[in-house]
Amino acid sequence: MDDGRAGWPETVFAALKAADVRHMSYVPDAGHAALITRMSADPEIATHVLTTEEEGVAIAAGAWLGGVRSVILMQSSGVGNCVNMLSLPAMTRAPLLMLVTMRGEWAEFNPWQAPMSRATQTVLEAMGVRVLRADAPEDAAEAVSAAATMAYEADGQVAVLFGQRLLGRKTW
Amino acid sequence: MVKMNRREATAALLAARGDALVVSGLGSPSYDLHAAGDDARNFYLWGAMGGAALVGLGLATAQPGRAVIALTGDGEMLMGMGALATIGVAKPQNLSVVVLDNGHFGETGMQASHTGRGVDLAAAALACGFAEARTLTGLEEVRALAAPLAAPAAGPRLFVLRVAAEPLPRSLPARDAVFLKNRFRASLGLGVN
Numbered sequence: 244m245d246d247g248r249a250g251w252p253e254t255v256f257a258a259l260k261a262a263d264v265r266h267m268s269y270v271p272d273a274g275h276a277a278l279i280t281r282m283s284a285d286p287e288i289a290t291h292v293l294t295t296e297e298e299g300v301a302i303a304a305g306a307w308l309g310g311v312r313s314v315i316l317m318q319s320s321g322v323g324n325c326v327n328m329l330s331l332p333a334m335t336r337a338p339l340l341m342l343v344t345m346r347g348e349w350a351e352f353n354p355w356q357a358p359m360s361r362a363t364q365t366v367l368e369a370m371g372v373r374v375l376r377a378d379a380p381e382d383a384a385e386a387v388s389a390a391a392t393m394a395y396e397a398d399g400q401v402a403v404l405f406g407q408r409l410l411g412r413k414t415w
Numbered sequence: 416m417v418k419m420n421r422r423e424a425t426a427a428l429l430a431a432r433g434d435a436l437v438v439s440g441l442g443s444p445s446y447d448l449h450a451a452g453d454d455a456r457n458f459y460l461w462g463a464m465g466g467a468a469l470v471g472l473g474l475a476t477a478q479p480g481r482a483v484i485a486l487t488g489d490g491e492m493l494m495g496m497g498a499l500a501t502i503g504v505a506k507p508q509n510l511s512v513v514v515l516d517n518g519h520f521g522e523t524g525m526q527a528s529h530t531g532r533g534v535d536l537a538a539a540a541l542a543c544g545f546a547e548a549r550t551l552t553g554l555e556e557v558r559a560l561a562a563p564l565a566a567p568a569a570g571p572r573l574f575v576l577r578v579a580a581e582p583l584p585r586s587l588p589a590r591d592a593v594f595l596k597n598r599f600r601a602s603l604g605l606g607v608n
Contacts (some may be wrong), residue, residue, distance in 0.1 A: 295497050301472075304473060305470035305476075309474045335592040
């Protein structure tokens with residue numbers, strides 16, 4: 244079935260390349276699978292798989308200290324794991340770009356996803372992270388491009404939430 | 416056996432740092448690094464507990480031609496033990512993690528930590544795929560490590576330095592992380608946004 248959703252990870256990849264992102268770290272999510280594969284195959288992008296999402300926040304700050312633009316991919320549940328580590332980009336005013344795939348908000352079969360889903364945007368904003376959302380496939384790349392400018396050019400801490408409606412129903 | 420003084424151990428370890436980049440973890444490791452000599456190539460953390468080794472990984476990835484040393488304590492390394500797995504998989508050849516291990520949570524009342532109760536961080540690092548990981552107990556061993564620490568290795572390394580749990584005068588680096596960031600990046604020829 245091609246409902247127009249299939250191509251959005253490629254457009255996001257192009258937006259990250261245009262922003263000269265050279266590092267990506269991730270805790271996997273099904274919604275990020277295509278982008279993880281695409282970025283991992285790019286010899287110009289170093290990638291690190293994480294045991295928990297907060298590691299990516301620390302690695303991104305280190306990469307920036309060394310002159311490299313980093314992006315972190317995670318699921319909404321992982322945002323909760325990042326909270327205290329978000330002090331690091333806040334205090335250093337170092338660029339932070341997080342791409343977050345949402346669970347628990349649209350056709351969700353697992354009720355355990357709901358609490359952190361409800362808290363995701365609140366928690367990010369409580370720690371000073373600006374939140375942008377993309378709920379339609381055609382908006383994803385533009386949101387990432389805008390967020391990348393705010394992060395890397397303006398020393399911002401920015402998360403883009405990819406709505407679960409964009410990602411589609413999880414096959415169960 | 417008398418345990419090492421952490422200030423002497425840190426100074427001995429960094430005596431031949433060359434152009435190595437050093438990240439220090441919150442609390443005593445940041446004071447120890449500052450006491451060994453302030454430097455634009457030092458980045459002192461004052462919070463973000465669990466992050467020092469991983470800031471080191473990001474930096475080592477961005478600057479593959481430079482030796483990177485992450486100086487941390489047992490409490491912080493224990494909080495971020497997943498970092499050992501992440502670094503073990505990443506396999507940077509220019510990253511060394513140095514744990515100043517006094518077996519206690521020194522900033523919060525000297526409660527015994529997990530390493531003080533038998534947890535072996537060097538063994539954990541080896542199990543995670545580090546190229547070298549061992550525990551050093553004497554200053555001579557630390558002095559012998561100073562030169563190899565600044566050189567590339569076969570993969571990531573972790574050294575546990577057994578130091579005394581003793582109160583020392585604080586040696587306070589700047590707390591303004593924006594200043595520290597810009598000073599550090601300028602030392603690498605990187606600009607300010």
